Amino acid sequence: MRSPIPDYLAEALGSVEFDQSGATADYIPELADADPDRLAVSFCTEDGRRYSQGDADVEFSIQSISKPFVYALALADRGFDEVLAKVGVEPTGDAFNELSLEPGTGRPLNPMINAGAITVHTLVGPPGATPEARNERIVDGLSAFAGRRLRVDQRVYESEISCAYRNRALANMLRANEIIDEGPLVAVAGYTRQCSLLVTVEDLAMMAATLANRGVNPVTGAPVVPAAVVRQTLSVMATCGMYDGAGDWMTRVGIPAKSGVSGGLIGALPGQAGIATFSPRLDRHGNSVRGVDLFRRFTSDMGMHLMEVPPAGPSVVRSRREFGHGPSGVEVVSLQGEIRFAGAERIVRELADAPPTRKRVAINLMRVSSVGDVGRRMILEAVRRLTLDGHDVYLIDPDRVLPDPDPGEGGRVTVVSGRDDIRRLMSK
Numbered sequence: 001m002r003s004p005i006p007d008y009l010a011e012a013l014g015s016v017e018f019d020q021s022g023a024t025a026d027y028i029p030e031l032a033d034a035d036p037d038r039l040a041v042s043f044c045t046e047d048g049r050r051y052s053q054g055d056a057d058v059e060f061s062i063q064s065i066s067k068p069f070v071y072a073l074a075l076a077d078r079g080f081d082e083v084l085a086k087v088g089v090e091p092t093g094d095a096f097n098e099l100s101l102e103p104g105t106g107r108p109l110n111p112m113i114n115a116g117a118i119t120v121h122t123l124v125g126p127p128g129a130t131p132e133a134r135n136e137r138i139v140d141g142l143s144a145f146a147g148r149r150l151r152v153d154q155r156v157y158e159s160e161i162s163c164a165y166r167n168r169a170l171a172n173m174l175r176a177n178e179i180i181d182e183g184p185l186v187a188v189a190g191y192t193r194q195c196s197l198l199v200t201v202e203d204l205a206m207m208a209a210t211l212a213n214r215g216v217n218p219v220t221g222a223p224v225v226p227a228a229v230v231r232q233t234l235s236v237m238a239t240c241g242m243y244d245g246a247g248d249w250m251t252r253v254g255i256p257a258k259s260g261v262s263g264g265l266i267g268a269l270p271g272q273a274g275i276a277t278f279s280p281r282l283d284r285h286g287n288s289v290r291g292v293d294l295f296r297r298f299t300s301d302m303g304m305h306l307m308e309v310p311p312a313g314p315s316v317v318r319s320r321r322e323f324g325h326g327p328s329g330v331e332v333v334s335l336q337g338e339i340r341f342a343g344a345e346r347i348v349r350e351l352a353d354a355p356p357t358r359k360r361v362a363i364n365l366m367r368v369s370s371v372g373d374v375g376r377r378m379i380l381e382a383v384r385r386l387t388l389d390g391h392d393v394y395l396i397d398p399d400r401v402l403p404d405p406d407p408g409e410g411g412r413v414t415v416v417s418g419r420d421d422i423r424r425l426m427s428k
């Protein structure tokens with residue numbers, strides 16, 4: 001069978017192709033001259049399969065789409081406290097290059113506006129790293145997200161740096177407020193270099209997929225940044241990634257995203273896929289016109305809005321069955337599906353409302369697909385409380401969905417995983 005996904009993507013591009021509204025960024029000469037008709041899309045799944053259509057092998061400068069990735073590197077290199085002390089996480093409602101800092105602290109409001117991104121740029125690498133070492137770390141880090149070696153487009157760099165008056169003004173304000181502690185010109189040069197890295201829409205989709213995949217590149221398998229850093233980065237993308245269009249974006253599209261003035265747009269759908277589009281004409285917020293349209297379409301066609309979840313599946317407590325009588329009897333509580341907070345609550349509720357009557361209780365995890373952290377803790381606490389109530393507790397877990405079960409103080413549990421042991425337990 002031929003996959004329907006490339007056909008769908010081609011059809012989606014066709015539906016926006018004739019829209020010529022918006023304009024290429026005019027404040028960077030090299031971008032003003034870009035071919036405005038380019039159009040491309042790429043999807044990269046969380047297990048690394050890519051689907052692309054249109055001008056998918058055309059390179060363009062990454063621009064502001066570098067911001068979330070460099071933020072992730074700074075968080076990984078310096079830790080949350082150091083980065084948050086210098087840059088906040090509040091959406092501004094202002095344009096990306098607004099000359100605004102938080103009253104009182106003088107911090108940039110968030111890492112997605114230029115003031116925040118210039119500051120974040122200076123926080124990559126170990127403290128005291130030279131500007132060259134920092135630039136190197138950024139190229140290496142972004143390349144790890146993309147799964148291939150990226151390079152700087154010198155012409156774009158020079159074109160932007162030749163008229164980076166506004167970013168220099170921002171950097172001077174940051175220096176005056178002691179938010180950055182090095183020369184403003186050096187900070188702007190490094191930041192502009194980071195914005196000049198060349199990518200294709202396929203690179204961007206893989207970079208976004210690495211965020212969607214808890215920080216592990218789904219194709220190379222390289223762990224790029226820790227999961228806690230990904231959570232922070234995606235949260236900031238969701239609230240600040242589309243600048244003064246962020247609220248409209250989050251309500252209508254509902255995917256953590258980031259745009260850039262060269263016309264790129266990425267979205268990272270946690271646990272599912274990275275998506276990227278490329279079309280250089282921009283709206284008044286500096287976001288790609290056709291890119292925004294494509295994302296709206298993807299969300300409504302494929303139910304990608306983060307706040308829209310499928311209806312709850314069948315109860316995680318699949319059945320409770322009693323075998324045998326008296327002391328040799330056993331109650332088997334069979335669970336199923338994914339166990340997160342709501343599922344775990346259901347399990348403890350049922351065991352509390354209708355306590356098992358047999359001495360032996362077996363919790364059967366054979367049909368459980370995954371157990372989240374809270375699910376694990378609540379199941380183990382239930383085991384502990386059942387033990388304290390006088391039960392002998394067993395976990396039927398041949399696939400080890402609950403590895404190393406330790407119910408803690410006063411709890412005891414026997415893991416049953418062999419086929420014969422399971423049969424023996426149930427037959428008594």
Ligand SMILES: NC(=O)CC[C@H](N)C(=O)O
Pocket residue numbers: 063064065096097114160167192195259260261262286
């Ligand atoms: N929104 C953007 O893509 C802006 C990036 C650009 N390099 C700038 O600093 O102005």
